[in-house]
Amino acid sequence: MKPAIKKILTKKDGLAENDVKDLLKLYQIPTTNYVIIHHVRDLTNLTLMFPVALKVCSPKILHKTDVGGVILNIQNKEQLIQHVQKFQKKFPNETFLVDEMVPTAAEIIVGLIQDPTFGLSIMCGIGGIFTELYKDVSFRVIPIDTYDASQMIEELKGKKLLEGFRNFTAQKQPVIDLLLRVSSMGEELMDYLDQMDLNPVFVYKDRCCVVDAKIVVKP
8 A cells, every 4th residue: 555545544533525535546536626725815826727616625524515515616716715715704723625626527426335244345326416316326345347347337227327318428438447446446445444435426428527525434
């Protein structure tokens, strides 16, 4: 295991979103560009492209939307400054993540979970706002191979979203590649991970991008 990976996993207070995204990048799992800020003055040399999202970034707040900790589609620096000022009052002493927004696309969810019977397992499903509604997911025990990843997609009722359905250009191959990388990550970190939730993951014609990510490490 690379020292940089172990350093992230052994943080005593748990992992915030920036930690998780740094970890994903170490496994060549594509995610968004972001910067961490603590105060409005940290925006002086911001190099991200607008629009951006602003998120409260704390291992103590895993469900950011539930506490009003996410603002999307901020169009310019003036708007961003205003939102940061509000966040500083609402979430004193917390860190904030400014996230470069990416084009919308077909959404999936990918995750890892410790099953009490089978051990660490990987899941894939139709993501975004439909995750809870349809519960359209498939599971495998890790590690998986290309055939397993393909079959996981075939089991989804919403698999047409990954076949260029209507206005979506999403294809299956980037999802297969992502599942294999997540499986490899889980295999190496099996003794550390309790669960990982990548949702949403935007799927394009030739790539995926993890937009939001959470990890809960074992005690």
